[in-house]
Each structure stands twice: as structure tokens, then as C-alpha cells.
Amino acid sequence: MDADAAELRTEPSTQPSSELLAEPPTVVIGAGPVGLAAAAHLVERGEDVVVLEAGAAAGAAVREWGHVRLFSPWSELTDPAAEKLLAPTGWVRPDGSAYPTGADWVRAYLQPLADALGARVRYGSRVTGVSRSGRDRVVDADRERQPFTVHVESAGGAEQRLLARAVIDASGTWSLPAPLGADGLPALGERAAADRVSYRVPDLDDPATRARYAGKRIAVVGSGASAFTALSSFAELAGQERGTHTVWVLRRGIGGSTFGGGEADELPARGALGLRAKAAVDSGHVEAATAFRTVAVEREGDRLVLVAEDGRRLDPVDEVVVLTGLRPDLSFLAELRLALDERLQAPLALAPLIDPNQHSCGTVSPHGVRELSHPEQGFHLAGMKSYGRAPTFLALTGYEQVRSIAASIAGDQEAAERVELTLPETGVCGGAGLYGEEGAGGGCCAAPATLQIGFGVPSTAGGGC
Incomplete structure (x- = not known):
């Protein structure tokens, strides 16, 4: 027809x-x-x-x-x-x-x-x-x-x-990008802060976008491939523009699988992406806030403060990039x-x-x-x-x-x-639903540990994947 x-x-x-x-x-x-x-x-x-x-x-x-x-x-x-x-x-x-x-x-x-x-x-x-x-x-x-x-x-x-x-x-x-709020709903104040919150991986080759983030303190929320991409991009920007620094906000702790499968990933570029994100953390351009489940965004002058459900407050940031799915x-x-x-x-x-x-x-x-x-x-x-x-x-x-x-x-x-499909190993443990509780998914990750990350600030990896 x-x-x-x-x-x-x-x-x-x-x-x-x-x-x-x-x-x-x-x-x-x-x-x-x-x-x-x-x-x-x-x-x-x-x-x-x-x-x-x-x-x-x-x-x-x-x-x-x-x-x-x-x-x-x-x-x-x-x-x-x-x-x-x-x-x-x-x-x-x-x-x-x-x-x-x-x-x-x-x-x-x-x-x-x-x-x-x-x-x-x-x-x-x-x-x-x-x-x-x-x-x-x-x-x-x-x-x-x-x-x-x-x-x-x-x-x-x-x-x-x-x-x-x-x-x-x-x-x-x-x-329909997922919101900042850890309960699946927009965090209190998230909509009001829309001028400082983005839900996409920024294109830092675009002059206007680069100017938005250069020399700024940025919070990146998320733990998947998009977050890895943003972290490595911001780390590169930090090496070129003084004052640029990233806070990586994770709802879980950091374990052996946080950065994906690395060299064991059957998609080498995906494994390399996680390794670049790890390098960004190790370089000191990125610090991590773990087990941080955001419930509110507050204004502090021209900056934003993320507040967790346990009452913790991050130092003020200029921009928030939400990559939570x-x-x-x-x-x-x-x-x-x-x-x-x-x-x-x-x-x-x-x-x-x-x-x-x-x-x-x-x-x-x-x-x-x-x-x-x-x-x-x-x-x-x-x-x-x-x-x-x-x-x-x-x-x-x-x-x-x-x-x-x-x-x-x-x-x-x-x-x-007659369905025949062979996919590469993901090399990724966990997902949005896992916080490392005992018995979740068979327990793919190591026990909680205190890690030195970012600028050497101790951070407790709160329970696995």
C-alpha cells in the first residue's frame, strides 16, 4: 500500500x-x-x-x-x-x-x-x-x-x-527524565530551582554550555553511563578552567562494581567509560557524597544546597546535573x-x-x-x-x-x-533498585568499606552495589 x-x-x-x-x-x-x-x-x-x-x-x-x-x-x-x-x-x-x-x-x-x-x-x-x-x-x-x-x-x-x-x-x-528526589518524586524546591538544574549530559563543546559550567561547583547525581560521561567531561573541563569542581552524588555506597566492568566488560568502550569516571575521582577533580538520597533543594544566595533524608547538607553548588534515569x-x-x-x-x-x-x-x-x-x-x-x-x-x-x-x-x-540474541556482558552490578541490602540480587559486591576518594575525604561505602 x-x-x-x-x-x-x-x-x-x-x-x-x-x-x-x-x-x-x-x-x-x-x-x-x-x-x-x-x-x-x-x-x-x-x-x-x-x-x-x-x-x-x-x-x-x-x-x-x-x-x-x-x-x-x-x-x-x-x-x-x-x-x-x-x-x-x-x-x-x-x-x-x-x-x-x-x-x-x-x-x-x-x-x-x-x-x-x-x-x-x-x-x-x-x-x-x-x-x-x-x-x-x-x-x-x-x-x-x-x-x-x-x-x-x-x-x-x-x-x-x-x-x-x-x-x-x-x-x-x-x-521523561527521572527527578532528583530519591523517592521518585521531585525534591522539595527542585522545580523552583529549574534554572540551575539540568537533566541531560551537557555538551561542553557548545560555547554557551561551557560558559555555564566553567569555573563552577557542580553536583552530578546518578550512577550510570550518563553520569560517568558527565563526570569525565567535567574533570576534563576542570583541567582547563580553574575553579571547576564536581560533587558526585550517589544514592548508594561505592563498591567494587561502582564503575562498571572495566576491562572485563565485553563492550570495551563501556568498560573504558567507567574507568574514565574512576580516573576523574582519583584525580581529585571529583569528590563523592555516598548514600545521599536527596529530599530537598534549598537556595543559599545564588547557589543551591542539596539536603538528604538523613539531614546531611552538601556544600553549596552552582549547578546540578541530574542523571538518574x-x-x-x-x-x-x-x-x-x-x-x-x-x-x-x-x-x-x-x-x-x-x-x-x-x-x-x-x-x-x-x-x-x-x-x-x-x-x-x-x-x-x-x-x-x-x-x-x-x-x-x-x-x-x-x-x-x-x-x-x-x-x-x-x-x-x-x-x-525463533528468538536468537547474544548480548555482551554488561559488566555492571546493581541498578536503580539496589542499595546493597543483604540478599538483594545475590550480593555481587564487596562488603562496605571506608574509601579514600576525591580530595582524600573519607567516605563510607554504605553497603555494596
Whole structure:
């Protein structure tokens, strides 16, 4: 089906009955790496597909962190079906051993892939709701025989309804960063301090951003790859701009796994990232505040003071960079019947495979359409959004997910069930849910210890991971 035919199904109440009888396309939400891969797999199987992207171009979220270098090489960042679609365009596969930035990923792969998909990709199309045609969440009668109805708002504010045979939500989690507050809610005063709080890894090559942080005292909150990236960047800035210093705020203690897998990580660039963060601490450019769970942000003149639940107060800082994870936006899916884990907000069957409360180290088990299905048949979460609040998602995971989902939509259940995926060892212990309590995740880390870090200030590593 071409794009014009797809348009005929956007306003079902005004279309001829012959068009209403035709099967609508599969709608993919999001023109990021996984959404575009999903479209490529569907096209390969002869399926009609429409990709709805809220941004003005492909990989809109990736563009926002385009200055950050990925820790996966090119060989793990392109999808096989996408490569087949790109081949006739003269596309040249990048060197598989190189590590691109987000901007490189967009320029050399994501935008060319979207261009190859052509009119199937619709930009400036924000999905505001998904439901069953004529059926809200409550109604059972004839539910599964009804197509999905996808409500879309254009960049200019115009509204549209699009019918869909199936829906793959690959919209990611970029739009909802987790707050500073350790209880999952914004800390008291966090919103009022919005002018001094950022939730992204800063681009210090940008003159305005560099000026914001140069010579300042900065608090970085978080313990994952984004925090490592920020710590190493600020340490480099400190070596160039006098007065720049970073306080690393961790909700846990520091243990053997705090900096990731290091040389044991099967993704060498990811291991190196943790080692660079450790070097930043060891150099004295970064000091650590451990087991610090923020509940409030207070103003002290032009500076901010972070307050922990146990009453501790950090010395005033000029800026706060919050890198505590991302969350899925489920608001536009409220009329669908989804089976989500109550903690991770990931599909029920997938959650045990990725739950940081249970899996402190190791690989993700192979999974596909079976683990990504919901009571609402024909609807699937894919990509980073399928992980909910869980960390350590890899592009390879998403590509395998949509290969399996596309096979199922096309009626090839044998291929859909044949899930084969080998992921590199994460080399990372723990996750957002772990504070090192006895018995959590099998106890992957060493016993608490007093460590000399930063400027030699003693800090108690409060219990492991």
C-alpha cells in the first residue's frame, strides 16, 4: 500500500465502505533506531506501515544527545533489514569497529534509513492517544475485531485519526527524565530551582554550555553511563578552567562494581567509560557524597544546597546535573489494556529478565514477541520503552525485538518464536533498585568499606552495589 492509500483511512467516518473494509497499516510510533528498524522489517515482509514521529526529522531524541559517543560500535548499531532497504540507495556501511557519536548515528544511518522509507515516515506527528475504534478500555464486546485508532496532532495543532491493524510503540523514554528526589518524586524546591538544574549530559563543546559550567561547583547525581560521561567531561573541563569542581552524588555506597566492568566488560568502550569516571575521582577533580538520597533543594544566595533524608547538607553548588534515569510516557496509552510490571513499568513477561532488583550482573535472556505482548492483542512496546525504568538497554536488543514482532504481525509465528540474541556482558552490578541490602540480587559486591576518594575525604561505602 502506498502513502496515499494510507491517507484514505485517517477519517473513517467519511470514507467509502470499500475503503473501510481494506486492512489498515501497522502504525509505528517513533522514528528512532528501533522504530525505523521495525518499519524496515515490516516492509521486508510486504506489510503496510506508517511511522509517526513527533520531531521534525528522524532520530529527534538522538539528535539531542548527538555530542555523546556511544559505547556500542557500528557493527551493533545497524539492523539487518534496514541495511537491505538502504543497499539500493548507495548507502555505505560505516566501519564496524568505529564508535560513532549520536550525531554520527543520525547522519550516517538513521536519517538515510528514514529517507529510504520515504512517505511512510510522517514528521511533526505527535501521538496523543491510542485505543480500539469505538471501544474504550472498559468495553469487551467485539473488541479484538476492531482496528486500533491512533490520535495524532500535527506540529501546527491540527488533529487526525488514523486506523491501524497493529501498533508498535517505539517512542522511547527520552522525554521523561527521572527527578532528583530519591523517592521518585521531585525534591522539595527542585522545580523552583529549574534554572540551575539540568537533566541531560551537557555538551561542553557548545560555547554557551561551557560558559555555564566553567569555573563552577557542580553536583552530578546518578550512577550510570550518563553520569560517568558527565563526570569525565567535567574533570576534563576542570583541567582547563580553574575553579571547576564536581560533587558526585550517589544514592548508594561505592563498591567494587561502582564503575562498571572495566576491562572485563565485553563492550570495551563501556568498560573504558567507567574507568574514565574512576580516573576523574582519583584525580581529585571529583569528590563523592555516598548514600545521599536527596529530599530537598534549598537556595543559599545564588547557589543551591542539596539536603538528604538523613539531614546531611552538601556544600553549596552552582549547578546540578541530574542523571538518574528515564521513564516511559504511558499517558497516551491509557485506553489500552496493558500488562505492565508494577515496579519497572515494563511488560510483565519481560520484567523478570531485566529487573535490577533480581539481576545484578550478566546478560539479558533472548526475548521477542511473546515477552512483549499484552492483553491488547496487536499492541507492542519495543525498544527502550519496553524496558520501562530498567537500565542497560542496547540497540541490538531492540532490533531483535522488532524482528520478532514484525514476523508475528506478518503471520510467520515460527520466525517470531525463533528468538536468537547474544548480548555482551554488561559488566555492571546493581541498578536503580539496589542499595546493597543483604540478599538483594545475590550480593555481587564487596562488603562496605571506608574509601579514600576525591580530595582524600573519607567516605563510607554504605553497603555494596
